[in-house]
Amino acid sequence: MTFTELLSDVYAEVNLAASPAASEVTRIKKYLNEGMRVVLGEPGMSRLADSDLIFTVASVAAQARYTVPEAVARIIAMSERTNDRTLTAMTLGEYRRREPDPASMSGTPTHYVPFGRTAAAAQPSGLEIMFVKSTAAGDTTQTAYLEGIDNNGVTRTSSVTLTGATAVQISSNDGLIQITDFYLSAVGAGTVTLHEDSGSGAQLASITIGSLRPRYFGFYLWPTPTAAVNYLIDYRREITDLVNNTDEPPLPTDYHYILSAYARMRYFEKTDDSRYGIAKAAFNNGLSRLKYATQTGADELPVMGRNRVTGHSRLGGFYPADTWG
Numbered sequence: 001m002t003f004t005e006l007l008s009d010v011y012a013e014v015n016l017a018a019s020p021a022a023s024e025v026t027r028i029k030k031y032l033n034e035g036m037r038v039v040l041g042e043p044g045m046s047r048l049a050d051s052d053l054i055f056t057v058a059s060v061a062a063q064a065r066y067t068v069p070e071a072v073a074r075i076i077a078m079s080e081r082t083n084d085r086t087l088t089a090m091t092l093g094e095y096r097r098r099e100p101d102p103a104s105m106s107g108t109p110t111h112y113v114p115f116g117r118t119a120a121a122a123q124p125s126g127l128e129i130m131f132v133k134s135t136a137a138g139d140t141t142q143t144a145y146l147e148g149i150d151n152n153g154v155t156r157t158s159s160v161t162l163t164g165a166t167a168v169q170i171s172s173n174d175g176l177i178q179i180t181d182f183y184l185s186a187v188g189a190g191t192v193t194l195h196e197d198s199g200s201g202a203q204l205a206s207i208t209i210g211s212l213r214p215r216y217f218g219f220y221l222w223p224t225p226t227a228a229v230n231y232l233i234d235y236r237r238e239i240t241d242l243v244n245n246t247d248e249p250p251l252p253t254d255y256h257y258i259l260s261a262y263a264r265m266r267y268f269e270k271t272d273d274s275r276y277g278i279a280k281a282a283f284n285n286g287l288s289r290l291k292y293a294t295q296t297g298a299d300e301l302p303v304m305g306r307n308r309v310t311g312h313s314r315l316g317g318f319y320p321a322d323t324w325g
Helices: 003-013 022-041 045-049 092-098 257-270 276-295
Strands: 055-058 065-068 072-080 085-089 111-118 130-134 143-149 155-161 178-184 192-196 203-207 216-222 230-237
Touching: 003 022, 003 257, 022 045, 022 257, 022 276, 045 230, 045 276, 055 065, 072 111, 072 216, 092 111, 092 216, 130 143, 178 192, 178 203, 257 276
Parallel strands: 085 111
Antiparallel strands: 055 230, 065 216, 072 085, 072 230, 111 216, 130 192, 143 155, 143 178, 192 203
């Protein structure tokens, strides 16, 4: 079902007009997108948003920290084919315990260490002054905001109005050692980038067209790489809201109705409608069926009690030949 079809279904089920008031449309759109995230957030359901292609990141000698762009919500697995290795995930706490000084130990990485969301693809190389610019000359009304930590551990916030493709200084002259947030007051017509030292200096972050802030998923490689190697990443995609009329949720088509049931449930809850319980039961039942359909293999046969052991039947010649699965 498309976004339009889902909306029409909810309108009909909650007794709204075919073209309800704008406030009702906004509310139900919110409920449908909320329901999509609730479903995909259930344990085991994230596989519906897993990537089908591999994202490649090239390591750099003597560099431990890396990021992947906003399309990656979570790393599922990582491998490399130069040395034919599959890397093992390591917690940040274990990494700090093993490697207080990443530069002191280098080699062929065996582990990756996710540290989650970060506002910058790269952090400043020192106490650097920051500059911001856009690829669109017309971006002159947006305000860019920069938040970070200085050498004294003090959080600093600064802002500046964009001047199009001409770089403008955004941070104070005493510089920052860490960027904690970088965002715009309104979306730009071009891509807005943050640089250190000057407008042509090293790029630290990039806000894509249509976004207000950058989003990166970061990780360390351990031990610190000694050479450039391509690392292949399987990942969970970042889910985007249903917006356009022809958008469809990333669920099997037979289970799109779950989102409609969720939207009805939330609508009835908001309006204190007695049909809330019916809609909630429909959502929970649909979610249960979806979990079974997506998490159970086609050749699995549910059996009550103890799991069957793989092997041949030992019931004897009086019984039909059988193989336990």
